[in-house]
Amino acid sequence: MTARRRSSPPPLSRLRDRSPGLADALVGGAVAAGLGLAAFAVLAVMLWITSPYPDSGPGGALHVAAALWLLAHGAELVRTDTLSGAPAPVGVPPLLLLALPVWLLHRAARDTADGGGGGGGDGSGERTEVVDVVAGPPAASAGTAWAGAALGYVTVAALAALYAAGGPLRPSWVSAGVCVPLVAVVAAGAGVWSARGRPGGPLRRLLGVLPVGLRRLILDPDGRPGAATRAVAAGLAVLLGGGALLMALSLVGHGAVAQRALLGLTEGWSGRFAVLLLCAALVPNAAVWGAAYALGPGFALGTGHVVSPLSSAPAPFLPSFPLLAAVPEAGEGRPVHWMAGVVPVIAGVLVGRIVAQGAVAGERGGTRPGRGRGVVWSAGRTARAAGVAAVLCAALLAGLAALAGGPLGGAGLACFGPVWWQVGTAALTWLLLVAVPTALAVRAWRCRMPGVEGPGAAEAGASRASHGAAPRDALYGHGAQDDTEYEPYVFLPADPAREPYVFLPADPAREPYGSLSADSAREPYRSLPADPAPQSYDASPGIREHRRNDSAPRPATAPEPDGP
Structure with missing residues (x-):
């Protein structure tokens, strides 16, 4: 007699049955990383082909493409072919290059979590159900799609780092091991959240450690951004837009210097095209540098060479680059340089005005539909909202300043760009000094408008009760003082x-x-x-x-x- 033994499925099949959609998530993350690498490789090979003086073969171009792809994620590179023979770090990532990899991974995670439906909802937090006649593979859960997409992306990134290690620009393993997985986790998580219809539940759980009053300033009960969040977005947009405008105006004023720098770097049109592409990729960095300049701390062009509105001390041996032509001349600042302080003032005024709009619910033509005349926040809560917006805006700008700068070599070029903690401190000071008084002043002015229920709401409720109508306290079970916390x-x-x-x-x-x-x-x-x-x-x-x-x-x- 022979016993028939059942053949067990392979481990990969068991894992796929236990976690449906895991294989699709892994493949989607890997494909997203591969597409990003392919785009960088095509650009590098095209520039190598059109270059009249290629220094290496196609293998060198591919090594450079892999290194630039890692640099776009924030990983620091080490340049080995220096004149002194000592390795020099390169840590200034062109922020615009990060847009394509993040978008590819975001879309891969979103499609995996949505089961290939191409969208997870209308943005209102309710998921749209689509019933197909032919049943396809089960859609991955949120955790499976998130982990699978990020893991597949990081796996391809590790192979790219191993390949780039044999080129002239070698990745730093510590920074690559931290920055690339962080970008993958954030981008994949945003894609899964978008596939689920951008619900407010995860954000509420994330903000659960904060006090109730602070949570309501950041996120409304309906899941939409609160008054402080809207003010942060507006203030950050003004600071970055003002920084980009300052850079553009200075570049136009130094147009002859920028033109000589562009024509002197290379003689062929392909090289000039590559320089222009690099300038375009560094435009977000220049916007952050301009915002740091407007706030006061400025930015460093090497150790001991700080450029700010009060004084400018550019390094004596700067590389000939078109964007660096916008740096002001050495010497003390003039009134035309001091006018850059208008940018943080406008940002603070806008932050205070948006907070005041949220404080006065009775504004006609408000920014939020469905709100009419109602209770006005207290002065203390309005000031707290403006303070929270200032802290969040300063924190985000400090993070951008940390990403926009870094080393471009050793010794004198070890510090290149804005110092993040100085930028954050200056932004917090400007916004607190401007946004809080503006919010209180606009709130006080709008309280005088007809139809707005101001601080006398309690007396009005008592008057209604004396005429036979129940006051609001009977409806809520709370006193009038609770309006400051539960409005x-x-x-x-x-x-x-x-x-x-x-x-x-x-x-x-x-x-x-x-x-x-x-x-x-x-x-x-x-x-x-x-x-x-x-x-x-x-x-x-x-x-x-x-x-x-x-x-x-x-x-x-x-x-x-x-x-x-």
């Missing part, structure tokens, strides 16, 4: 002349007075009137119009909610 949102009806209705969030864990309606899938919020009179509602998929039933009697107390 209700106001839903404006179609006719602003009618009485506005308070729009209460539905998360009982985060909002103590929120309540879910019976059908939470279609209507996750309950609308309660500010004046508790019987109401009739006309619900529609678009804007809901609240109509008041004047024929019904007005109760003296607030009605009991019928939901949980």
